[in-house]
Amino acid sequence: MNKAVNPETQAIVVDEIFPHAPQVIWKALTSGDLIGRWLMAPSGFQPVVGNRFTFQTRPAGEWDGTIHCEVLEVVPHERLSYAWKGGHASNEGYGAKLETVVTFTLSQAETGTRLRLVHSGFVLPKNDTAYRKMSEGWKDVVRKLDVVAAEQASQKLN
Amino acid sequence: MTEAETITAVMRALADPTRRAVFERIVNCDEITVVELTRGSSVTQGAISQHLKSLKQAGLVCERPEGRNVFYRAEPRGLEPLADWMSHYGVFWRDRFANLRNLLKDIDP
Numbered sequence: 544m545n546k547a548v549n550p551e552t553q554a555i556v557v558d559e560i561f562p563h564a565p566q567v568i569w570k571a572l573t574s575g576d577l578i579g580r581w582l583m584a585p586s587g588f589q590p591v592v593g594n595r596f597t598f599q600t601r602p603a604g605e606w607d608g609t610i611h612c613e614v615l616e617v618v619p620h621e622r623l624s625y626a627w628k629g630g631h632a633s634n635e636g637y638g639a640k641l642e643t644v645v646t647f648t649l650s651q652a653e654t655g656t657r658l659r660l661v662h663s664g665f666v667l668p669k670n671d672t673a674y675r676k677m678s679e680g681w682k683d684v685v686r687k688l689d690v691v692a693a694e695q696a697s698q699k700l701n
Numbered sequence: 702m703t704e705a706e707t708i709t710a711v712m713r714a715l716a717d718p719t720r721r722a723v724f725e726r727i728v729n730c731d732e733i734t735v736v737e738l739t740r741g742s743s744v745t746q747g748a749i750s751q752h753l754k755s756l757k758q759a760g761l762v763c764e765r766p767e768g769r770n771v772f773y774r775a776e777p778r779g780l781e782p783l784a785d786w787m788s789h790y791g792v793f794w795r796d797r798f799a800n801l802r803n804l805l806k807d808i809d810p
Binding site for chain 1: 789790794
């Protein structure tokens, strides 16, 4: 998809079929009012390459919670892509520095339109392995915390 | 507490191997009492109670008193501070796709 993506980064992919025509979905992706009704209310969005807009999200530490976006690609009824940047270098986890790209791709499916979202460019910090697998569930996370926990415990002893 | 302090509190609570074992047992069942936790453990009920107190303070477990018993269960949001951007957005986008599905139903019935 995005061939320039750094191999050390990872992407989130959500891929679903909607029983609607691509035109309808495209409208929901590119009308500021409609975006506000399913994603978040954008400020200053125009579906034009080079357009800069923002989303306001929950702040963390030195980051004010603003997501800075720039439209990178617009192919009506087919593809929309924008840069999605935020965070601050002083944060860890939620609110850490974030330089990513969000791409929506529409294609025909038997029962409607396939919408594929790729949110790419997540840098996985090398020292973050204990946290990283969070989404795999509780029991797993607890096991992976062992390493970090053991480190903390040994620090406490010293 | 700041984000970093919350993370430290959670990590600290789970750093103790005995406490972590207690937490794992709570995670693995729906609800459990101090007596039941003590039964399967090599430490005293008093020690288990202390560990439960720390886990509660770190937001990892919550309690439900019923009659003379107190039932403990894992707090699903307890490990959230440890989540990174990727797991945040993994949940975020799936949620938003559900919103989108509803919106499309509204505007294009």
